[in-house]
Amino acid sequence: MDKFSFVHFFRLILGLLFGILVFALFRLQVVQGEYYKQIAESNFVRLRRIIATRGEIYDHKYRSIVKNIPSQNLYLITGRIKNYKALADFLYAEFNITADDLKKLIESLRFRSYEDIIIAENVPYERVLTLSERLSYFPELFFRSETTRSYLYPNHFTGYVGRINETEYQNYRNEDYTINSQIGKTGLEKYYEVLVKGRDGREIVQVDSRGRNLNLFRNDSTILPENGMGLVLTIDNDIQQYAESIFPAGMRGGVVVMDVKSGGILAYVSKPGYDPNLFMSKISVEDWQALNNNPARPMTDRVIHSAYPPGSVFKALTAGLGLEKGVVNEYTLLASCVGGLKVGNRFFRCWSSAGHGRSNVINALKVSCDTYFYDLSLKLKLEDFKKFATQCMFGVKTGIDLPNERTGLFPDAKWYYDHYGKAISITGHKVNLSIGQGEVSCTPLQICALYSAIANNGIWITPHLLEKTVGNNTYSHQQINPIMHTRLPVSPTNLRIIQNGLFAFCNLPGGTATGVKVKGATTFGKTGSAENVFGRTTHAWFTGYIVTDTPEICVTVFLENAGHGGGVAAPLASRILNYYMGNITSIKAPVQVPIELQSQTEQEPTPAEPISDPETPSPNPDAEVAQ
Amino acid sequence: MIFAGILCGVLILLLKVPMPLIDVFVIPLYILNLFFLILVLFTPAINGSHRWFNIFGFSYQPSESAKLLTILLTARILAKENLNEARQLIYGFLCVLGPVLLVIIEPDFGTTLMFWMSLMAMYIAAGVPAFYLLLMVSPVLSIIASFHWIFIIVWIILLILALIRFRLSWVTITVASILNLFLCIIMPVFWSGLRDYQQNRILTFMDPMRDPLGAGYQIIQAKIAVGSGGTIGKGWLEGTQKNMNFLPEHHTDFIFSIIGEEFGFIGSLVLLVLFALIFWRITIAIRDIRVQERKIAISGIFGYLVFQTFINIGMNIGLVPTTGVPLPFISYGGSNLLINGLAVGMVLKYLNERGFMK
Numbered sequence: 001m002d003k004f005s006f007v008h009f010f011r012l013i014l015g016l017l018f019g020i021l022v023f024a025l026f027r028l029q030v031v032q033g034e035y036y037k038q039i040a041e042s043n044f045v046r047l048r049r050i051i052a053t054r055g056e057i058y059d060h061k062y063r064s065i066v067k068n069i070p071s072q073n074l075y076l077i078t079g080r081i082k083n084y085k086a087l088a089d090f091l092y093a094e095f096n097i098t099a100d101d102l103k104k105l106i107e108s109l110r111f112r113s114y115e116d117i118i119i120a121e122n123v124p125y126e127r128v129l130t131l132s133e134r135l136s137y138f139p140e141l142f143f144r145s146e147t148t149r150s151y152l153y154p155n156h157f158t159g160y161v162g163r164i165n166e167t168e169y170q171n172y173r174n175e176d177y178t179i180n181s182q183i184g185k186t187g188l189e190k191y192y193e194v195l196v197k198g199r200d201g202r203e204i205v206q207v208d209s210r211g212r213n214l215n216l217f218r219n220d221s222t223i224l225p226e227n228g229m230g231l232v233l234t235i236d237n238d239i240q241q242y243a244e245s246i247f248p249a250g251m252r253g254g255v256v257v258m259d260v261k262s263g264g265i266l267a268y269v270s271k272p273g274y275d276p277n278l279f280m281s282k283i284s285v286e287d288w289q290a291l292n293n294n295p296a297r298p299m300t301d302r303v304i305h306s307a308y309p310p311g312s313v314f315k316a317l318t319a320g321l322g323l324e325k326g327v328v329n330e331y332t333l334l335a336s337c338v339g340g341l342k343v344g345n346r347f348f349r350c351w352s353s354a355g356h357g358r359s360n361v362i363n364a365l366k367v368s369c370d371t372y373f374y375d376l377s378l379k380l381k382l383e384d385f386k387k388f389a390t391q392c393m394f395g396v397k398t399g400i401d402l403p404n405e406r407t408g409l410f411p412d413a414k415w416y417y418d419h420y421g422k423a424i425s426i427t428g429h430k431v432n433l434s435i436g437q438g439e440v441s442c443t444p445l446q447i448c449a450l451y452s453a454i455a456n457n458g459i460w461i462t463p464h465l466l467e468k469t470v471g472n473n474t475y476s477h478q479q480i481n482p483i484m485h486t487r488l489p490v491s492p493t494n495l496r497i498i499q500n501g502l503f504a505f506c507n508l509p510g511g512t513a514t515g516v517k518v519k520g521a522t523t524f525g526k527t528g529s530a531e532n533v534f535g536r537t538t539h540a541w542f543t544g545y546i547v548t549d550t551p552e553i554c555v556t557v558f559l560e561n562a563g564h565g566g567g568v569a570a571p572l573a574s575r576i577l578n579y580y581m582g583n584i585t586s587i588k589a590p591v592q593v594p595i596e597l598q599s600q601t602e603q604e605p606t607p608a609e610p611i612s613d614p615e616t617p618s619p620n621p622d623a624e625v626a627q
Numbered sequence: 628m629i630f631a632g633i634l635c636g637v638l639i640l641l642l643k644v645p646m647p648l649i650d651v652f653v654i655p656l657y658i659l660n661l662f663f664l665i666l667v668l669f670t671p672a673i674n675g676s677h678r679w680f681n682i683f684g685f686s687y688q689p690s691e692s693a694k695l696l697t698i699l700l701t702a703r704i705l706a707k708e709n710l711n712e713a714r715q716l717i718y719g720f721l722c723v724l725g726p727v728l729l730v731i732i733e734p735d736f737g738t739t740l741m742f743w744m745s746l747m748a749m750y751i752a753a754g755v756p757a758f759y760l761l762l763m764v765s766p767v768l769s770i771i772a773s774f775h776w777i778f779i780i781v782w783i784i785l786l787i788l789a790l791i792r793f794r795l796s797w798v799t800i801t802v803a804s805i806l807n808l809f810l811c812i813i814m815p816v817f818w819s820g821l822r823d824y825q826q827n828r829i830l831t832f833m834d835p836m837r838d839p840l841g842a843g844y845q846i847i848q849a850k851i852a853v854g855s856g857g858t859i860g861k862g863w864l865e866g867t868q869k870n871m872n873f874l875p876e877h878h879t880d881f882i883f884s885i886i887g888e889e890f891g892f893i894g895s896l897v898l899l900v901l902f903a904l905i906f907w908r909i910t911i912a913i914r915d916i917r918v919q920e921r922k923i924a925i926s927g928i929f930g931y932l933v934f935q936t937f938i939n940i941g942m943n944i945g946l947v948p949t950t951g952v953p954l955p956f957i958s959y960g961g962s963n964l965l966i967n968g969l970a971v972g973m974v975l976k977y978l979n980e981r982g983f984m985k
Contacts (some may be wrong), residue, residue, distance in 0.1 A: 006751045007914045010929060014910070017937040018903050022896065024944050028854045029892035036854025040888075 049178065052198030053147060055228035057158055057188065059237040060264070060467055061591045066158050066189075071148035071280075072128045074120040075180075078106045080140040087138055094131065095120045118163065118180045122148055122281035149182075149189075151276045153240065156301040157268045157402060157465055159187020160276035176200055185279075187301075188465060190403050192231055195469055195480070201225030229469040230597060234264025236587055242579050243267045246572060253540075253559035254302040256448040256463075257576060260551040263452070263461030263483060265400075267576070270302040304400060307408040307441035308558065311530030312368050312565070313541045314436025316454065316498050318376060319361050321388045323494040327379045330497050333358040337371035343431055348374050351529070365501025365526070366511050370435050377434035382426055385433065386412040391489040392460075394442060398449050399462045399484060401477075408442035415439070437531060447543050448556035454502070455524065455545040455554055458488045458495050470597040502526055506544065512566050513542070516574040520581050521546035525573070527565030535561040542569035546577050553580055630961040634968040641972045642979060649976075653703065657696045663689035664729035676733050690738045691966040693726040694931060698745055699973070702924035705753040712755055716763075719746060719753075737938070737950035741931040748930025752913065752923045758793040761786075762803055769807045773814035783808055832948050845881065850945045853887035853895075860891030880951055882958050883943040902936050902955075905971070912974050921977045928970045 028036070057066035074095070081087055091097040097119065109117060123131075128143050135141050149161055161182045164172070168183055176199060177183065183197075184190035203222040243255045247269060257267035272294075278287055291299055300306055322328045335341055337356040340349040350356065350370040356363075364372035377385075390396060395410035409415075411433070416424050432438035445463055453460035462484045468476045477483060488495070502524035505511045516523050525544020532539055540562040545554040555576050557569040580587065641649075667689050668677050679686040701722040705715050723746045731739050750760060765786060772782040786807060790800045818826065827837075835843035855861070887895050909929045916922050932955050939954040941947035953960055955967045 006754075006926075007910050009751065010748070010910050010913065010926070011907070014903065014906050014933055017933060018899055020946070021899060021937065021940050021944075024941075024946050025853070025887070025892055025895050025899075028850070028944055029856055029887065029895065030858050032854055033857035033892075036851050037857055040851050040855035 048203050050201035050203060050222075050225045051146060052200050052225035053227040054149070054161070054182070054198065055196035055230040055469070055471055057196075057231045057233065058470070058597075059233055059235045059240070061236070062232065062470075062594050062597060063237050065151075065153055065233065065235065065237065067150045067152060068147040069150045071122045071146055072125060072143050073118050073146050074123055075116040075142055075144055076105075076119045077116050077140050078109045081106070082139065083137075087140065090134070090138065091119070115179065116142075120282070121163075148280050149276075150280075153237065153244075154273055154275045154277065155240070155244075155268065156270040156273065156303070157187050157235075158276065159189040159191075159402075160185055160279045161189050162279055186404075187402060188231065188233075191401050192466065195475075196228040196231060198228030198472075199226040226472060229471040229473055229475075232467045232470055233465050234259065234262070234266060234467045235268065235465065236266045238583065238587065239576070239580060240267040240269070243269045243576055244271075246575050247271050248559075248562075248568070248572070251559050251562055251568075252296055252302065253557070253562065254444045255558075255572070255576065256303055256445055256556045257580075258448050258452050258463055258554045258556075260452045260455045260545055260554050263449075263463050264467060265463055265465050266553060266580075268303055268465070270300070272296045272298040274298040301402075302444065302558065302560070304398075304402060304405045304443050304445050307406045307443050308539055308560070309438070309440060309530040309532055310436040310442050310447055311528030311539065311541055312370075312436060313447055313451075313526045313528035313543050314440065315365060315368065315373055315434075316502065316526055317389060317392055317394065317450070318373050318434045319365060319501065320392070320488070320490045320494060320498055321380060321385060322376045323361065323497060324388070324490055325380060325384060328361055328376060330362065331360050333360055334364075334372050335375040337369050341371045341374040341431075343374065343378065343427065344425075346428060348431055350374075361497060362501045362504050365498070366504035366508060368505070368512055368527070373434040374431045377430050378427070380430070380434075382413055382430050385430065386410055388489060389440075392450055392453075393486075394440075394446060394450070398443075398445055400445060401464050401466050401481065405445075406443050408446055409439060411439040436528060444556050444558040447541070447558075448554055451526075451543045451545055451556065452554040453488050454495065454498060455547065455551040457551075458490055458492065460484075460486045460488055470593065499524060502544070513544070513570045515566075516542075516544060516570050516577070518546050518574070518577045518581050520584075521548045521552065521577070523577065525570070527570055529564045529566075532561070537561040537563055538565075540565045540567070540569040542566075542573045544570075544573055544577070546581065548581075552584075553577070630964050633961075634965055637965070638968060638972045638975075641969065642976055646976070646980065650703075653696065653699045657693075657700045660689060660693045660696050661725055661729065664693060664726060668729070668732065676735060678733050678735055685961055688960065688962040690726070690730045690733065690735055691962040693730070694738070694741060694745070695928075695966050695970050695973070697723055697726050697742065698749070698927035698931070698970075699924055701746065701749055702920050702927060705749055705923050706918075706920035708919075712759065715753055715755055716750070716759060719750060735951065737952035740938070740950065741935055741952065744934040745927040745931040749923050749927040752926030753919075756793075758790065758795060761789060761793075765803065765807050766810055769810040770814055773811040779808075779811045783811070835945075835949060846942070846945050846949060849881050849884035849943050852884040853944050856888040856891040856894075858892045860887075860889050860894050863889055880939065880949075880953055880958060881943060883940050883954055886957075887943065899940075906933055906936075909971075909974055912978055916977055918977075918980075925974050925977065928974060932967065932970065 053068060056064060056068060059065055088099040088102050091102060092099065105117070105119070109115065123143070132143070135143070151158060151160065162185045164177055164179065164181045164183045169177060169179055169181075172183070176197075184193040189196070201222065201224045239257055243257065247253075247255065251271060253271060255267060255269040256265060258265050274291055278291075323330075328334065336358045337350050337352075339353040339355040340347050342348075348370070351368065356367050356369040356371065359367070359369050359372045361372070363369070389410040395408050397405050397407050399405075411429070413426060416426055416429060416439075429438055433440050449460065449463050452463075464477055464483060466477045466480065468474060469480070490498070503522065505527075506513050506516050506523040506525045508514075513525055513527055516525060523544055523546055525542060528541030528543075529538040530541060538561070540559040541557070542565050543554070543556040546552050555573045557573045557576075559569055559572075562568045663680075667680060670677050670680060673679055678690060679688050701719050704710075704718045704722060710718070723742050727739050727742045730742070747760065747764075768782060768786075772778040783804060787800060787804050790803060821829075831837050831843070835846045837843065883895075883898075886898060890897075906929065909925060909932075913922055913925050913929065916925065935952050935955050938947055938950060938952045939958070942949045942952070953963045956964060
């Protein structure tokens with residue numbers, strides 16, 4: 001090859017490539033220009049999203065807790081607005097959307113002017129009918145039939161969904177969300193968003209204004225939506241309803257009922273409550289302010305979102321540590337209670353000014369003698385205390401399947417130095433900690449989990465709400481996120497002693513909560529009356545469990561600033577425990593999975609099974625599908 | 628805008644800096660760039676690939692600068708007078724191989740292709756005999772030909788005729804032909820060995836229309852946009868496809884569809900002519916410059932700029948598969964503009980030299 005001719009070769013390639021481009025552009029733009037112009041202007045080629053149906057939420061007997069109901073939503077396409085003035089008047093008159101809001105909306109959508117955006121949710125069907133005629137004047141507005149959530153039993157654990165906000169959209173836009181998407185905001189709706197959401201489908205609409213297929217795409221490959229999975233909870237609607245109904249009006253607090261053997265939560269009440277259905281259409285300013293400015297803070301989930309001093313219910317843990325460290329045994333008598341105990345130059349009072357005399361551990365639990373635990377704490381080291389508490393999952397998140405759980409606190413020496421300075425004497429604080437006062441705090445759920453573990457012979461199980469999913473896939477909770485089983489750091493013998501103390505508390509003469517009697521089961525429990533900084537009245541606690549031939553359920557009742565645990569909390573727990581035992585057969589009765597909730601694989605009859613005659617109705621649900 | 632300003636400053640600086648200083652820096656910068664290419668693999672993925680560093684809001688794409696530095700380094704090696712042809716081939720190949728391997732795992736197929744294109748151009752400029760190039764390209768052509776048996780026969784006959792024309796030894800011709808024939812025949816076997824989704828992915832790459840809701844969606848919308856521009860276009864900022872958000876990445880790889888829509892065939896033609904003028908001027912530079920190393924370097928720059936332009940515009944109008952190659956000087960992206968600017972700057976720099984240095 002000649003030395004310089006390669007430049008010509010380069011020019012040849014250049015000419016060739018650009019020639020191809022010019023030719024292709026000419027064909028596309030000049031020859032077929034009109035055709036493509038029609039397509040572009042018709043707006044008929046568009047990708048339409050088929051919204052997946054959100055999974056519903058059921059209790060453990062497949063009774064609905066959260067349902068999908070049809071709803072009519074009003075959409076706006078800002079790019080099609082013809083008469084702005086008329087639109088603004090119309091929206092203001094009918095939907096109370098001010099001209100300012102509309103202007104802001106249009107401004108914020110200036111780069112997405114051909115996307116539809118939702119402007120009114122859950123418009124009642126009668127209004128849709130009356131408005132539809134007038135909508136023909138506004139090509140930019142249209143209604144779309146979709147679904148919304150109906151929360152049949154307003155409570156804190158389900159949470160609620162809402163329209164995606166700007167930050168959420170920025171975070172999740174690549175995960176199949178649009179500016180109109182619903183997204184779980186709190187509770188289970190948020191925690192299991194990935195499961196219940198499903199996957200939206202797509203379809204291409206490619207017909208021109210005369211309804212002819214444009215045939216731009218060779219095949220109409222519609223992607224069907226994959227509906228979200230339904231959540232089957234461990235909640236029992238009956239117990240839940242009962243607990244809600246007996247909760248004293250006007251009080252603040254929470255109730256947790258937990259199945260000791262499985263860790264599943266049967267009832268989960270936090271009061272005062274709010275109605276999540278309010279959030280399903282645009283919440284009015286008054287309602288929103290009423291919810292937010294209410295001094296009782298109805299939006300706070302008192303079961304996991306706030307931590308309180310546990311008071312005397314904590315004593316079981318102190319006793320456990322004393323026994324484990326060998327400082328005391330079942331029979332050791334500690335300092336005589338003379339209505340309190342003098343530590344250094346400070347007198348720590350027992351709740352009973354009359355005093356209890358000298359007690360062993362069982363008696364101390366039975367009468368809830370503070371002095372016994374004061375004296376015991378003097379024999380224990382704070383770091384041991386902290387370690388033991390942590391191993392008992394105190395000051396540790398339980399890992400329940402709900403967002404934003406509080407950790408609670410059990411302080412160690414470092415914490416005290418950081419907060420009160422190096423000069424502090426820890427002994428006095430330690431004495432206070434031993435009866436669950438002072439800096440220690442925990443959520444009612446943590447207490448419930450701890451007592452469930454005591455009931456379950458020392459096996460601590462992660463409390464959880466989800467039992468399994470239904471619908472497209474059936475996953476157990478274990479498959480979605482593993483349930484932790486750990487052993488409390490207490491030997492079986494020592495655990496027995498604590499259980500005896502809790503038994504004595506509820507059953508033996510002189511016990512504090514002898515009023516808690518359950519027919520057909522043995523009761524174990526402990527009350528607490530925790531002093532706190534928020535009021536002069538103590539927080540009332542009761543936590544206890546019942547044992548038939550096996551341990552059954554653990555109930556924790558917590559009432560903010562309500563008085564004494566024995567006075568207000570224990571009767572509530574007693575009624576719930578009695579309700580449970582009264583209805584135990586119906587609660588425990590096995591339930592068939594309703595046919596519409598079975599997953600595809602379950603519904604397919606196995607070939608080995610004889611297919612029943614279609615004429616005769618069959619009791620076997622599988623066979624009915626086969627027909 | 629900011630990058631255009633920076634670019635002007637950098638270009639002036641580049642023209643002021645004495646040539647030897649630039650020569651000294653090529654190798655260290657090349658190594659530093661390789662290091663960046665490794666580092667970029669550990670950044671969070673954007674749209675599924677690890678291509679960008681985000682520093683103070685600016686994004687830097689190390690594969691862009693790697694292109695220019697690799698060309699400069701390869702040109703220097705190819706220009707060594709004491710090398711025989713085989714060594715030229717191998718050394719050039721090795722220079723490109725490092726960055727290419729790192730870029731392909733980002734993954735960024737389009738940029739990899741550009742590396743090979745510029746290497747080809749540099750081989751040609753370095754005077755590597757054409758039959759070597761033919762032998763190098765022949766496996767790729769064999770793979771393409773293997774789709775149909777008629778193609779295979781035509782291609783193999785053409786290959787043998789070409790090799791005879793180059794007066795190669797019969798041994799070479801036989802070995803090359805048999806290897807290529809083998810490749811043609813083995814390809815269908817290999818193909819059926821692939822899993823369905825792998826086959827689908829490759830087919831969709833070749834023909835995006837197969838997947839109208841995914842890869843093909845973008846192409847068809849771009850095609851509608853360009854086509855609907857007609858002869859004279861819809862006018863500046865009047866494009867409707869863009870407004871409908873049909874083109875999610877309209878400021879990056881699909882910018883041409885907007886130009887085509889808003890300025891029509893006339894506008895597209897003007898743009899193509901402008902590009903052609905720049906490239907034509909570069910070929911003049913290749914002819915005029917006497918220093919072998921620089922000649923080769925400019926050829927490399929020419930190679931990747933031309934093919935990048937062709938592939939970008941081609942994919943906007945559905946001619947070639949989508950590979951994520953930006954349009955030089957026009958697509959959004961600071962490092963794209965900066966590096967292409969610097970590449971042209973190097974050409975200017977070489978042209979500025981006087982006398983025998985030219």
